[in-house]
Amino acid sequence: xxxxxxxxxxxxxxxxxxxxxxxxxxxxxxxxxxxxxxxxxxxxxxxxxxxxxxxxxxxxxxxxxxxxxxxxxxxxxxxxxxxxxxxxxxxxxxxxxxxxxxxxxxxxxxxxxxxxxxxxxxxxxxxxxxxxxxxxxxxxxxxxxxxxxxxxxxxxxxxxxxxxxxxxxxxxxxxxxxxxxxxxxxxxxxxxxxxxxxxxxxxxxxxxxxxxxxxxxxxxxxxxxxxxxxxxxxxxxxxxxxxxxxxxxxxxxxxxxxxxxxxxxxxxxxxxxxxxxxxxxxxxxxxxxxxxxxxxxxxxxxxxxxxxxxxxxxxxxxxxxxxxxxxxxxxxxxxxxxxxxxxxxxxxxxxxxxxxxxxxxxxxxxxxxxxxxxxxxxxxxxxxxxxxxxxxxxxxxxxxxxxxxxxxxxxxxxxxxxxxxxxx
Numbered sequence: 526x527x528x529x530x531x532x533x534x535x536x537x538x539x540x541x542x543x544x545x546x547x548x549x550x551x552x553x554x555x556x557x558x559x560x561x562x563x564x565x566x567x568x569x570x571x572x573x574x575x576x577x578x579x580x581x582x583x584x585x586x587x588x589x590x591x592x593x594x595x596x597x598x599x600x601x602x603x604x605x606x607x608x609x610x611x612x613x614x615x616x617x618x619x620x621x622x623x624x625x626x627x628x629x630x631x632x633x634x635x636x637x638x639x640x641x642x643x644x645x646x647x648x649x650x651x652x653x654x655x656x657x658x659x660x661x662x663x664x665x666x667x668x669x670x671x672x673x674x675x676x677x678x679x680x681x682x683x684x685x686x687x688x689x690x691x692x693x694x695x696x697x698x699x700x701x702x703x704x705x706x707x708x709x710x711x712x713x714x715x716x717x718x719x720x721x722x723x724x725x726x727x728x729x730x731x732x733x734x735x736x737x738x739x740x741x742x743x744x745x746x747x748x749x750x751x752x753x754x755x756x757x758x759x760x761x762x763x764x765x766x767x768x769x770x771x772x773x774x775x776x777x778x779x780x781x782x783x784x785x786x787x788x789x790x791x792x793x794x795x796x797x798x799x800x801x802x803x804x805x806x807x808x809x810x811x812x813x814x815x816x817x818x819x820x821x822x823x824x825x826x827x828x829x830x831x832x833x834x835x836x837x838x839x840x841x842x843x844x845x846x847x848x849x850x851x852x853x854x855x856x857x858x859x860x861x862x863x864x865x866x867x868x869x870x871x872x873x874x875x876x877x878x879x880x881x882x883x884x885x886x887x888x889x890x891x892x893x894x895x896x897x898x899x900x901x902x903x904x905x906x907x908x909x910x911x912x913x914x915x916x917x918x919x920x921x922x923x924x925x926x927x928x929x930x931x932x933x934x935x936x937x938x939x940x941x942x943x944x945x946x947x948x949x
Contacts, residue, residue: 572881575929578936579879580893583921588620590917591910595619623908627915630903631896641779646899648778648785652855654888654895656681656847658792660873661891662799663718663843665882667732669803670836671816676721676736677844678870679743680714684845685852686747687713689861692769692853694755702772703853707791710849711842717743718841722834732837740870748863758860766861775854784855795846796884803884812836844870875923894919 592598601608601615629635631650637643660677667674688710697705721735750756751764758767775786803809814822815832823829851865876894880886897919901912925932933940 572929573886574938575932576879576881576886576926578938579925579929579932580922582925582932582935583918584624586921587914587918588624591620591623591914592616594910594914619908623904623910623914626904626907626910627897627900629907630900641783645783646903648783649899650892650896651789652784652786652895653898654891655786655789655792655854656850656869657873657876657891657894658789658796658888659847659850660844660869661876661880661887662796662884663840663847664873665877665880665884665887666799666803666812666843667836667840668877668882669816670812670832671819672725672732672833672836672840674718674721674732674736674837674840675871675874676718676732676739676841677847677873678866679736679740680717680841680844681848681851681866681870682743682747683717683848684710684712684714684841685848685861685865686750688773688845688849688852689766689769692773692859693767695773696770697772699772702770703774703776706769706773706853707846707849710845710852712845714845714848715838715842718837718839718844719834722837722841725837726830726833744863747861751861751863756861764863768859769853773853774859775850777855786854788850788854791846792850793888795843796888799843800884808835844873847873872919875919875926878926879922 595615597615598612598619601612605612630646632647634643634646637645660681663680664674664677688706691706691709692702695702695705717739720739721730721732724730724735725732748764751766756766758765775788775791777783778785778787778789803812811822811827811832812835814825814827815829819829822832847869848866851867851869852859852861872894876887876890879890879893880888897915901915904910904914905912930940932938
């Protein structure tokens with residue numbers, strides 16, 4: 526047989542049978558089921574699912590507390606064995622009325638006359654969420670950089686102090702005035718954040734201790750300033766500054782009848798900028814690297830000392846912007862008072878933790894907490910429950926967020942560290 530005949534008789538890729546090609550491309554039996562189970566396991570192990578289930582668990586426990594505090598349920602339970610369904614109905618009515626009141630006060634009021642008034646609760650929610658977004662972004666950035674900054678309360682007050690001085694002492698053109706006032710708030714917060722950052726970088730002072738002390742210093746410093754002549758409001762017996770000029774206020778988005786202002790849009794834009802900064806910029810990479818392992822980052826040539834200072838300065842600036850939302854927006858009637866920050870600085874810690882220190886998560890968590898805050902009055906008026914129930918729900922969310930293993934145990938979720946082979 527010639528060489529050419531042998532070559533022509535031998536099989537080639539082009540002369541392969543269709544059956545063999547099909548057999549090569551067909552996936553092994555059960556591959557699709559294995560991929561589906563792997564996907565479901567990844568979902569079950571994700572931290573986002575844990576956050577969602579933490580909120581669900583807090584609402585379930587909150588429902589139990591609502592039932593326990595309901596007078597109607599207690600009355601019906603007195604004859605439970607005679608008519609048990611009455612107790613069940615009373616418990617359902619108590620929980621339904623409470624959560625319906627929260628929805629009505631935070632999102633949509635179906636009993637209002639016009640559509641504008643129907644959605645007014647949503648505008649109140651977004652207004653309450655605005656300072657939480659700003660402060661949560663600053664704290665979340667610090668958490669990712671390995672710094673537990675809990676000084677947002679003082680940074681908000683100092684930022685608002687500088688912004689108030691610009692707002693009622695300076696006279697600038699419309700448009701420029703509000704920009705300068707907002708920048709003044711950011712500058713005041715940044716300056717107050719620089720102090721613990723410098724102490725951490727140069728002396729090793731723990732940021733938790735220094736920021737707690739600076740919160741008290743800021744509060745008492747503001748109380749002193751409100752006793753001075755330039756900071757006193759004529760005709761008022763309460764310690765508060767004159768209102769900031771109208772040109773220094775955030776413009777209202779839907780008119781004077783609605784609390785929502787353009788500071789909310791600024792907060793959303795800041796969240797987008799923070800995402801780009803942390804995920805796409807060189808500085809953001811350094812922040813994350815220092816947070817993951819400062820020693821390795823230092824070995825790689827990164828300036829850890831400078832990073833600590835920058836993180837605290839930027840975090841303070843964002844907290845100062847939260848002060849601008851309170852002062853220049855609708856939050857405190859445009860005057861600087863001792864209670865301007867309320868509990869925003871501490872609530873922002875929960876918001877940052879609930880949002881996993883990611884901008885999108887922080888925005889959503891801030892809206893959730895803003896809704897709970899906005900619905901407090903409606904909960905008390907419609908459901909007849911104390912406003913403290915809102916605080917209980919917030920505390921429960923904090924409890925479950927702070928204990929992911931507890932959430933995984935309750936809902937029987939797999940632990941991320943348990944890497945098991947998915948059976949075929």
